[in-house]
Amino acid sequence: MNLLLTNATLVDLDPIRVREGWLRVEGDTIAETGEGPAPEDFSGDRLDCQGRLLMPGLVLGHTHLYSALAAGMPPPARTPENFREILELIWWKLDEVLDAESVRLSAVAAGCRAALCGVTTIIDHHASPNAIAGSLDEVRAGLDAVGQRGVLCYEVTDRHGSAGRDAGLAESRRFLQSCSTVIDNSVAALVGGHASFTLSDEALSSMARLCDEFSCGAHIHCAEAPADDEESLRLFGHTALDRLQRHGLVRSGTILAHCTHLSAESIRQVQEAGAVIAHNPRSNMNNQVGYANTSVMRKGPVVLGTDGIDGDLFAESATAFFQARDHQSSANMADVLTWITESARFASRSLGVTLGRLTPGAAADIVLLDYTPAQPVETGNLLGHWFFGVGSRHVESVMARGRWIVRDREIVSSEAHRQLEMLPTVSRQVWSKFSRR
Numbered sequence: 001m002n003l004l005l006t007n008a009t010l011v012d013l014d015p016i017r018v019r020e021g022w023l024r025v026e027g028d029t030i031a032e033t034g035e036g037p038a039p040e041d042f043s044g045d046r047l048d049c050q051g052r053l054l055m056p057g058l059v060l061g062h063t064h065l066y067s068a069l070a071a072g073m074p075p076p077a078r079t080p081e082n083f084r085e086i087l088e089l090i091w092w093k094l095d096e097v098l099d100a101e102s103v104r105l106s107a108v109a110a111g112c113r114a115a116l117c118g119v120t121t122i123i124d125h126h127a128s129p130n131a132i133a134g135s136l137d138e139v140r141a142g143l144d145a146v147g148q149r150g151v152l153c154y155e156v157t158d159r160h161g162s163a164g165r166d167a168g169l170a171e172s173r174r175f176l177q178s179c180s181t182v183i184d185n186s187v188a189a190l191v192g193g194h195a196s197f198t199l200s201d202e203a204l205s206s207m208a209r210l211c212d213e214f215s216c217g218a219h220i221h222c223a224e225a226p227a228d229d230e231e232s233l234r235l236f237g238h239t240a241l242d243r244l245q246r247h248g249l250v251r252s253g254t255i256l257a258h259c260t261h262l263s264a265e266s267i268r269q270v271q272e273a274g275a276v277i278a279h280n281p282r283s284n285m286n287n288q289v290g291y292a293n294t295s296v297m298r299k300g301p302v303v304l305g306t307d308g309i310d311g312d313l314f315a316e317s318a319t320a321f322f323q324a325r326d327h328q329s330s331a332n333m334a335d336v337l338t339w340i341t342e343s344a345r346f347a348s349r350s351l352g353v354t355l356g357r358l359t360p361g362a363a364a365d366i367v368l369l370d371y372t373p374a375q376p377v378e379t380g381n382l383l384g385h386w387f388f389g390v391g392s393r394h395v396e397s398v399m400a401r402g403r404w405i406v407r408d409r410e411i412v413s414s415e416a417h418r419q420l421e422m423l424p425t426v427s428r429q430v431w432s433k434f435s436r437r
Contacts, residue, residue: 062303123346190254318391321336
């Protein structure tokens with residue numbers, strides 16, 4: 001790719017800066033940016049943005065790509081009455097019926113949905129307990145078909161016995177080793193784990209050893225609902241967070257998802273240890289697990305995720321802001337936007353490439369938005385436009401890794417379209433198996 005994008009409204013998010021200018025892409029990297037008219041002596045391709053907003057590609061800070069098939073799913077055998085039953089009657093039944101093909105196609109489908117919302121990198125938390133070996137390769141293949149980057153992990157758990165736990169650890173090790181040889185900054189790995197109450201001390205110790213060996217962090221659900229602490233105390237005599245701390249998993253490079261029921265002091269401990277909290281407000285509302293203490297969380301690193309709801313970070317950030325207002329949290333618009341940029345910072349460290357910035361040397365992961373409000377977008381009013389104007393409906397084109405993955409609101413990849421043709425058949429098979437469990 002050798003492309004000059006001219007007549008653009010360049011929107012930097014980290015820090016916020018809006019300017020009229022141009023941007024040049026060379027290969028998979030942003031080579032130059034500038035204000036005012038574009039250079040006349042450029043010999044490559046040109047794209048006149050006609051004043052449209054040009055911003056960095058978004059990073060989805062926590063999700064479950066395998067939930068892509070969940071829209072329209074059959075109802076559970078009975079209505080869940082608490083969070084534990086939501087897991088048992090819905091999500092644990094779903095992940096148990098996944099095979100390699102449905103894992104891959106779920107990643108393609110979810111990747112496409114996210115790409116159409118401007119997402120170029122996805123931090124995913126995967127589980128398929130009856131198809132563990134090679135499952136992260138299938139997730140990676142799904143994202144590759146769309147053209148996105150991924151920071152992936154397999155969810156280690158003891159809920160299928162020691163054999164299932166060891167298979168999850170083996171898949172984690174295999175994929176970590178595989179990612180250590182990747183040179184195109186397209187994929188990286190973390191050590192995944194389910195909630196503390198499904199993890200034995202042996203599992204947690206093994207996960208920590210993998211983190212040490214591969215110099216990476218973990219990706220674990222923590223204190224999403226009261227059941228996490230209640231079950232952890234009943235089974236192991238310690239709270240969920242205490243167990244993670246005792247095993248050295250609360251560290252730099254670790255993502256703790258939800259943290260809805262952590263005390264203010266516990267949140268401070270997590271963030272002081274260098275771990276990142278993933279806030280997922282729409283999922284928390286859907287599962288009725290409560291509201292995270294964003295007044296305290298905002299003082300340290302937070303990434304914004306959707307927890308498998310979809311790939312729409314515009315909708316998620318708006319919900320995060322309005323929910324903070326409703327709960328009289330001190331988290332403000334600037335804080336919520338920082339949660340989006342923190343996702344890019346985290347993925348940058350994991351992948352070894354600069355994401356989330358329109359600067360020379362950064363990845364050519366960019367989004368073109370067809371958003372032309374009456375009030376011009378400027379540095380001083382970007383937050384107002386972000387939360388009260390712009391949305392995923394304005395995403396027109398998306399570039400990731402120096403290649404267009406969305407053009408004129410359509411997925412570019414013919415391979416992604418080919419695989420999506422198989423999705424209805426595979427989805428019916430998945431839900432048929434689900435209904436029989």
